[in-house]
Amino acid sequence: MVLAAAPAAAATQTKGTEKAGTNPFFTEWKTPFGIPPFDKIKPEHFTPAFERGMEQHKAEIKAIAENPEKPTFANTFEAMERSGVLLTDVANVFFNLSSSNTNDELEKIQLELAPVLAKHNSEISLNPKLFARIDAIYQKRDSLNLTAEQKRLVERIHLNFVRAGAQLPEEKKQRLAAITQKLATLSTQFSQNVLADEKSFKLELDGERDLAGLPEFVRQAAAQAAADRGMPGKYVVTLSRSSIEPFLTFSDRRDLREKAFKAWISRGDNGDEHDNKGLIKEIVQLRIERANLMGYPTFADYKLADTMAKTPAAAEELLLKVWEPAKARAAQERDMLQEMARQEGQNIEIQPWDWRYYAEKVRKAKFDLDESEVKPYFQLDKMVEAMFYTANQLFGVTFTELKDVPLYSPDVRAYEVKDKNGKHVAVFLSDNFARPSKRSGAWMSSYRDQEKLRGDIRPIVVNNNNFNKGAPGAPVLLSFDDANTLFHEFGHGLHGMLSDVTYPYLSGTSVLRDFVEFPSQVLEHWVEQPEILQKFAVHYQTGKPIPKELLDKILAARNFNQGFATVEYLASALVDLEFHALKDAKDLDVSRFEADTLKKLGMPKEIVMRHRSPAFSHVFSGDGYSAGYYSYMWAEVLDADGFDAFKEKGNIFDPELSKKLYDNVFSAGGTKEPMDAYINFRGREPKVDALLRNRGLTPPEPNAGVN
Template identity: 60%
Template sequence: MTSSDVNRPSNPLLASWATPFGIPPFESIAPEHYRPAFDAAIAEQQAEIDAIAGNAETPTFANTIEAMERSGATLKRVGGVFFNLAGSHTNDAIQAVEREMAPRLAKHRNSIFMNEALFRRVDALHRNRDDLGLSPEQARVLDRYHTIFVRAGARLGPQDKQRLAEITERLAALGTQFSQNVLADEKAYRLVLETEEDLAGLPSFLREAAAQAAADCGLPGKYVITLSRSSIEPFLQFSSRRDLRERAFKAWASRGEGGGATDNTAIVAEMVRLRAERAKLLGYETFADFKLADTMAKTPAAVLALLNEVWGPARRRAMQERDDLQAHAQAKGDNIVIEPWDWRYYAEQVRIAKHDLDEAAIKPYFQLERIVEAAFETANRLFGLRFEELQDFPRYHPDIRAWKVTGGDGALVGIFIGDYFARASKRSGAWMSAFRSQEKLTGNIRPIIVNVMNFSKGGPGEPSLLSFDDARTLFHEFGHALHGLLSDVTYPLLAGTSVSTDFVELPSQLYEHWLSQPEILRRYATHAKTGEPIPETLLKRLTDARNFNQGFATVEYLASAFVDIDFHRLVDPGNVDVAAFERASLERIGMPGEIIMRHRTPHFTHVFSGDGYSSGYYSYLWSEVLDADAFNAFEETGNAFDRDTAEKLKWYIYSAGNLRDPADAYRAFRGRLPTAEALLAKRGLTAPGSEEA
């Protein structure tokens, strides 16, 4: 294909976008457009990088760092569209492009950050940084670029560079295959329910969602449970058919280890081995040492100290919870020993007995539409944002929605896209991403931010109902969205969520706190049928039960974090037996047999679908230490929406991107760094043996 072919205006990814607010023209983009667009974009940036590296002039911040920041605009645009759709609305053609492009893009990145001439220019600037008259933001950008180059292998000799390049390209290919295997297993499974006996125990909202899932699968008149968390978790919670619970749970737990083409165990073993080799090439003893050096935690020892501090209280609480479940089952006359597929079922019954709180009674008060409005109202009260829904804009799926976001002065802040429902073309989980990030280097570029969820869709004419956990997930991801929308930096490298993994969860987890504020719940938790607000008695019971089953929730999370860090602390993994290593890691911490990891290794996409959270799943807990303390800053004022505190939060956290070291950013907001005490109190784990708050 000639260069004129690749740059032809008929490729919508390469043409100008005359769309509302520059939203990608999704309806015009076909899978065959991606390869030529990537070809053109990579070639364009390579030429830009070659010009910077080959510049005969003395390196300056403008002709080197700013020039790099301006490079790759087309690649960012193409990649932003492609990788968002590869996660949220994929197909066989897109997956084929993804498998091809993952190692190619890794190779392209290596060609930039292992470029000797380019690194000499960056290194020279870094050595003389105190004499360049840089602004604080420019100094931060220079420092981050230097760190990225060094961690990418810029200082290695030719042979080591070549080997490191081979490793990163292979890891990119493996991560893509891992993710696609998990999606294939999730897509292939459906538990079809046909008789009233199959539906025993299921409340109306779950029956309606299962009927809609069946219709989506081409099975009208039947009911389908999928491996989407919003489908299977309530099934495990309510189904009185223990045999069906066991069957569905085992399918859920064994994603990625079916022994066939989608089995991920060999992929995990190779990735762990290659990551360890990568770390050694870069001068670190283990991959965990390498990965954590550029985070708030800094070392595996600091991570393990936090995990161990919380593990003891959490495990003790979980064992008390197990005993309660076992006693309840026996009192009912169920002659069973609690197994993992029983936990949610009996926990729901114990919650009703202890707190008079029935999920089936709660769920009608949590309508998706109203919780979206609650998230917007919270953003308005904290940050002065307003949301106007768009009706006419390009969509990649009929279900997506979009809002124009403006500030208190009426100026455009950005565009927010919501993609809320589970479907076979979407990977599981919930996440925030950007089709376009904020920056001011090339103009006043406003962000286009998307939240992707996997909620069960209500039937025709019926509202989509959320569990309280679903509602919390929506607030969590919207916290990430605000981190992207409120970004106010000049340089793209520092924009929005471009911060360390153990800091990036602070804005999202902190935002969850506002969902639980009584004034928000009173206004937005309204009954789907009657429109009545949630009764005060039910609101109190919901608040009183906020730490119910917290031992279980903390243990299943911590187990995953321990296994992640243990894999990556291996000095010489060899051909590690993945299943045996997972078992040994769990045995070491005394994992209760009635609970499994929240994400077992063969489907642990946080850690193995890419490098994002490798050695970093602890980040949610690390950030929770921060968020529990940060919300205390509001509570200390007596007003959860205190304007002065919110302004500091916006300035130092939500809008600041990576302008500062994370620890400095938190100190600037709070005046000090926190301890784990606020986190233990938030989870109700401060006093072993105490009842839920």
Template identity: 60%
Template structure:
């Protein structure tokens, strides 16, 4: 294994800037202090600047090696420092880290702009791109060159000096605003705790949720009490089971008001400024809206194409949701109540209806869905499909005691990478679930193996009790592990196209197709075992679980689609001032006919995907776009007659999981499937084909 630190800094006293003599060169977290980050960033930026200056000032004719390879090898210290810092800032932050995050965001933005707006660098890349056919490049090299040229152009390299200056200013301001947005949401989440004081407050809650709420209270210095937090794994089951309508309303209103509570953490003015800046940036580069700019480098190609898919699904999903709403309203009436079903009622009555229709409730399912066993199920699936083995390591440094580490090896026994699992909610972690990397795979500087992490927010059980998951939580674990495999199995030469460095509306395909294996009887029968008795889930319960997989699908689809459609419509706005996100949200939901009893999965003031950076801005549709691929893609296994068919799995590995961004996404999918995707599989998968 090559060193994880460049030789120029190995003598540094700063642990972030010296060689890491840890197992597989994992960051030495115990040695790293917050005070190390500022000087480490300063040194790494200085080193990168010198490397870039040498490339730009090379007097020789541009070649692939002296320009593209040199760019790929540059900035190693900065990538390492950034990976440690931003992983901690998301998964285990504190006030000091947040202060550095606010300071470093505009600095890193300026540094990035200085690269892409450097005329000498762009001239060399542009010259090479114009001569691509004459350079004798292999397909991977040609793809990397194309990606570099596209990155330069999309970051403003072709603009005049005034345009370049303004693009840089916009990027810097957006970086600052994105950090503030995310920190505001985290502050609102940390600030809220619904304390359940009495037995009456616990009415309807299953034992597992009561146990998790007791642990959450203990973590907040309230032993003997119970606390519901705004972590999705806490509040959603509370809304699902609590018989106290008044407490459900209190909790729900706090949940949807994150980022919209007034005061310093209110995100509405931040959204207005970000929307205006994004639109201005797009206009500077000749696009009619930010959405058109963003999707120009995607599978969808245009916002109209993406919206077309969303609208195709919206009609049957809304019709199904309204039917579901009517059925739930009947349950309200049967209770002798005369209120209209509200968003804080939906999960409660939906759970009751599922129990009635399928003799199935989450309280019966959870004892069979132990976190450790679902992790084992994800590993088992990876072994059956790709020959991977996972060995837990207790000698590898971690950034929090809850983090677990597994060494991943291939069929030949060789080291593939390290997988870190950080599964439990805590106040130092932002909400949601995600995959990230401390190191990405590449071969340009040696056989550099990946270090990948999954971060989730499952409610932790009290001491000595197993953590039990909902079926949705289990899906989340499989989803994020699909992303992890995309990083772990990457087998490319160049960092630019490593792992998950693919189009945004393709990156969810490897994660979403992986979710299918959770629902396979072969997997559930083996790993869904009762945490007390060790007995497998009874066949009739498993049968009911799978029969109910599309229950409440109208609600789930509408909840997601409304967020995706509003995201797209927001970013199709032309440049302008005075944008009122609250008014726009209300008008947009009325326009699409949003059912009043359903709230968006992510309202704009806390829509981290879209406003805590540019990750999914004008791109939240990507989950649905990728779902067309995953629904159609898993059918390849169905058609083969075996969910673990070796030939199909090998094509999935070769053209998707190991390929990174080596090909255009459409070409990669067709190489796996043998044809373009068929969208009908999506409606069938969601049970909406006849809606």
């Protein structure tokens, strides 16, 4: 993204007049709330728009860097924050579409532009005249009568430039710039390879024998997936998590479960043109060199220096503190699954493709609860209502669907968000369904960030999920885990929508990496509360609320299989840290390194990493979570402890706590130090034992088994 650039322009911002009407990025957007005119934007518009955006941004930065006037906050920092409007507009639209609605043309443009944009940003961050002005203000920041937010902006931008190499000698700057450009290309290739493997695989289910064990909602989703791929009347399982996990959970066909599972964990690891292992080796080695240039022994040391954790050792300490209890619980769970298979007359040893299948059977036996009984009560539309209700009760905001606005896919729904006084807050785009043009997973992003520097510019935020569509006209039914994912991403969305800061650099989710998951993960707790479930978990056919007996079962089973879930996550986080703790990767054998690391940890053979390295997009499709996948668990300490505050109050919508959460977290963006923000909300630092309780990883009871 553009370094310290302003967000996308509001509808009243004119973006140029040349060739007006031919390229939407060069004309005024007269759409409601400045929503991008998706119906007019074509792939051929992006390259010229990027080129002009970079030209304008270069000219703006040059004017700032070479300004003959004495450096001031206004003519340096605020001027930087006002720069790059067109470029940011184009980038926001392009990279969102590249993730959620891509095609061959966009992928080609993305690969071509990756090093160009990296070079553009490097030229800014390594500009000596610009950094001299930034540094001059930074050195005297305490005597300039800056507001707290202005001082924070100065410190964050100065640190960003330093960490980007602004203080390096010229020859090292040139090498760092070359590394950055190469990494941008490699990361883009990695992402496209994963998507290519996901798009190319489909497991066709032929007849009742192949469908054995699959409940109706899984069959409907498989039928819709086939129809989306031009195979009406067929049934298809894809590598989307929301497609393959239900298949692994319910299919009686062990051979097909094995085939699907192996395809899932082999994305990017098939020895063909989409194999990512060579890219990983090159990425890791370049990251090591980058860290060394900056004076750090490893990339993990470099990356974590600007996080709450501060050091790889601190992050690893937290993960290992949970690892042994998680393994112990997973071993107990495995024994229950093995016993269930034995009781059914299956002389097998539990394998990774068996775990979900037998876990569902054990869950049904142990808690008298099965997924097909639960899902009819979790309609997507009602769960969307539930998350809107939660936001309203906590923060006073309302959501009203917008019709007749441009959208990039028929799957997308748009909402206007207003505060309790009826004032416009944001536009929220909800994109919930899987499709071949969309990468897997779930994420939040924005088409425009909030700011007040150039007027009251309100954000346009998007949530992406990958739920399976049901049959035409039928309601979309979620698992309880899906409902948690919906709330998780909505927490990120609220973090972007409720932002109330002056400077775009500090807007919304622009916080330290291991704090960004706190708002999303804390919101997950509300979907588990009886006050929410009794109101919104209603049967899609009868309309009756979920029976208390079933609700009690769901809540009692909440921590079932948490050993498995925790182990598969922790394995990924620990392997990520180990890759980036390397001091030399020239001879790195990715498969062997992954296997050796897991062996050293004592990884249960029946469980596979949640994200195997060749498809670990969090870590290798850009720098976002590189050496930082641990941050989900770091934030879980905060969210578990933070929600305890509401439970202690006896009111999950306690007004005083809600206001503190809004003031210090959801509206504050990056204007506060994360621990200060948390303490201001909670009244103290978090306690790690809340995490272990939340995951049910207290010591297991002896002699636990299948009931």
